[in-house]
Amino acid sequence: MTKQHIYLNGRILLQEDAAISPLDIGLLRGYAVFDLLRTVNGRPFLLAEHLQRLRSSADKLGLAVSASDDEIAAVIDELLELNGHEEAAVRLVLTGGVSPDGLSFDPATPTFFILTHELHIPPASLYENGGALLTEKHKRELPGAKTTGYLTMLLNRDKTAEAGAMDLLYHDGEHVFEAASASVYFVRDGRIYAPADCVLWGTVGSLVLELAADEYEVVVGEIALADALAADEVFLTSTTRGVVPIVRLDDAPVGDGQPGPVTRDLMARWSDALARA
Amino acid sequence: MTKQHIYLNGRILLQEDAAISPLDIGLLRGYAVFDLLRTVNGRPFLLAEHLQRLRSSADKLGLAVSASDDEIAAVIDELLELNGHEEAAVRLVLTGGVSPDGLSFDPATPTFFILTHELHIPPASLYENGGALLTEKHKRELPGAKTTGYLTMLLNRDKTAEAGAMDLLYHDGEHVFEAASASVYFVRDGRIYAPADCVLWGTVGSLVLELAADEYEVVVGEIALADALAADEVFLTSTTRGVVPIVRLDDAPVGDGQPGPVTRDLMARWSDALARA
Numbered sequence: 001m002t003k004q005h006i007y008l009n010g011r012i013l014l015q016e017d018a019a020i021s022p023l024d025i026g027l028l029r030g031y032a033v034f035d036l037l038r039t040v041n042g043r044p045f046l047l048a049e050h051l052q053r054l055r056s057s058a059d060k061l062g063l064a065v066s067a068s069d070d071e072i073a074a075v076i077d078e079l080l081e082l083n084g085h086e087e088a089a090v091r092l093v094l095t096g097g098v099s100p101d102g103l104s105f106d107p108a109t110p111t112f113f114i115l116t117h118e119l120h121i122p123p124a125s126l127y128e129n130g131g132a133l134l135t136e137k138h139k140r141e142l143p144g145a146k147t148t149g150y151l152t153m154l155l156n157r158d159k160t161a162e163a164g165a166m167d168l169l170y171h172d173g174e175h176v177f178e179a180a181s182a183s184v185y186f187v188r189d190g191r192i193y194a195p196a197d198c199v200l201w202g203t204v205g206s207l208v209l210e211l212a213a214d215e216y217e218v219v220v221g222e223i224a225l226a227d228a229l230a231a232d233e234v235f236l237t238s239t240t241r242g243v244v245p246i247v248r249l250d251d252a253p254v255g256d257g258q259p260g261p262v263t264r265d266l267m268a269r270w271s272d273a274l275a276r277a
Numbered sequence: 278m279t280k281q282h283i284y285l286n287g288r289i290l291l292q293e294d295a296a297i298s299p300l301d302i303g304l305l306r307g308y309a310v311f312d313l314l315r316t317v318n319g320r321p322f323l324l325a326e327h328l329q330r331l332r333s334s335a336d337k338l339g340l341a342v343s344a345s346d347d348e349i350a351a352v353i354d355e356l357l358e359l360n361g362h363e364e365a366a367v368r369l370v371l372t373g374g375v376s377p378d379g380l381s382f383d384p385a386t387p388t389f390f391i392l393t394h395e396l397h398i399p400p401a402s403l404y405e406n407g408g409a410l411l412t413e414k415h416k417r418e419l420p421g422a423k424t425t426g427y428l429t430m431l432l433n434r435d436k437t438a439e440a441g442a443m444d445l446l447y448h449d450g451e452h453v454f455e456a457a458s459a460s461v462y463f464v465r466d467g468r469i470y471a472p473a474d475c476v477l478w479g480t481v482g483s484l485v486l487e488l489a490a491d492e493y494e495v496v497v498g499e500i501a502l503a504d505a506l507a508a509d510e511v512f513l514t515s516t517t518r519g520v521v522p523i524v525r526l527d528d529a530p531v532g533d534g535q536p537g538p539v540t541r542d543l544m545a546r547w548s549d550a551l552a553r554a
Binding site: 015025027036138148154 | 292298300301306309368372373377379415418425427428429430431432
């Protein structure tokens with residue numbers, strides 16, 4: 001494999017030479033946000049939206065991204081050129097920076113790095129047959145920000161895999177929120193229901209809802225867990241996975257257990273949007 | 278200041294040369310635990326208890342500390358010798374290690390490092406006059422483990438400081454748990470009440486309860502928030518702060534707003550224990 005490069009605090013260097021301080025508050029106290037975008041035909045996709053979300057996440061932690069959009073775009077271009085992926089996932093991470101005492105830090109000197117992975121797209125069978133979610137009572141600590149706190153998701157990774165599920169569906173026992181690593185939407189009587197509270201704004205999800213708006217009524221608001229479990233269709237959206245039909249929640253089929261007509265229509269609209277990118 | 282040294286994955290090196298990979302799952306996903314101990318007269322205090330707790334935290338994440346107790350004790354001795362503190366706080370951090378894709382990792386290759394800070398002991402006035410806590414509705418994601426997730430504490434640091442408070446008191450609206458960085462105990466009618474659920478086992482707190490056992494009845498269990506707010510006395514325990522009287526919860530005084538007799542007795546017992554160390 002090509003030696004991988006990374007951007008770290010203003011410099012591009014070999015990934016193996018990139019050093020994060022053990023005193024970084026992102027490591028010692030989980031004080032960090034990130035964003036993840038993908039390329040389409042080798043070009044960053046929805047870059048402006050992802051950078052806007054990264055800045056919004058940073059703002060919620062009292063941090064600021066230490067580079068302009070143009071600088072970041074140029075860095076990503078250079079990394080993509082150097083790292084030689086077919087299609088890439090691009091990860092941008094911002095922490096509060098180095099903490100001398102493991103507690104205090106200076107927001108004026110954050111740690112900011114950008115790295116790329118090869119993009120792993122799920123198999124076609126997932127889109128044809130649909131996937132499953134496991135419900136899990138959990139609310140992320142600061143749901144409006146894309147923080148690095150994924151403990152609950154990782155602690156449940158074996159249980160999730162053993163159940164043949166692709167992700168967790170977070171709820172508080174009364175309302176549903178989001179999947180651990182994706183947005184989730186519910187379809188009932190031809191309407192699309194989008195959870196509004198305790199969710200991260202989804203870049204793909206927002207675009208899918210826009211693509212749906214001429215045909216479907218979209219209802220944004222609180223969604224009762226019971227209503228979610230009784231939905232005709234469920235689908236998730238994510239940067240790396242696009243639109244995925246969810247045909248099982250825990251042990252129960254969604255609708256007739258097959259990808260439904262609204263989901264299939266939105267998958268087609270999403271494919272068209274990707275093809276036009 | 279003396280150049281500071283650190284232990285990282287089997288080696289002792291200069292802190293400025295210590296490199297954590299940007300792909301560390303502790304940084305990218307908050308998958309990490311730690312422990313913090315202090316020295317007394319330059320010697321590690323309650324070392325066995327802290328190492329036991331670190332191993333317990335690690336176990337809850339499916340990780341294992343990659344050094345024996347004897348090896349760790351020897352490393353700490355060497356760091357204390359090299360780093361030259363008057364009294365030190367010793368931080369041990371264990372993560373899931375390097376993740377090639379920002380999601381998967383191999384528990385067999387964790388990242389383990391140990392660093393030391395100068396120990397900052399609070400001013401005598403805190404023990405004479407007592408401190409304040411701000412109540413905050415929050416439960417840590419995995420309360421039984423000392424994970425690196427301190428987002429809520431850090432997000433509230435300005436509010437806490439402005440209120441003249443020293444820490445947050447976590448609760449769920451019905452029961453109290455713990456402070457963000459300390460154990461908390463409540464005294465009523467001469468009995469000591471220790472929250473049992475959703476709390477981290479406290480090394481200092483456990484020893485204080487042992488020291489108290491010949492004189493006081495200790496009740497370990499669920500503690501209603503309302504009862505906590507109506508306590509005669511409140512005190513917290515922590516590694517770096519010992520036993521601290523809490524005389525204010527939010528805007529309301531605890532009891533008569535002065536450190537109470539039980540707390541003062543336990544502070545004296547704790548001082549004796551430190552003097553014997």
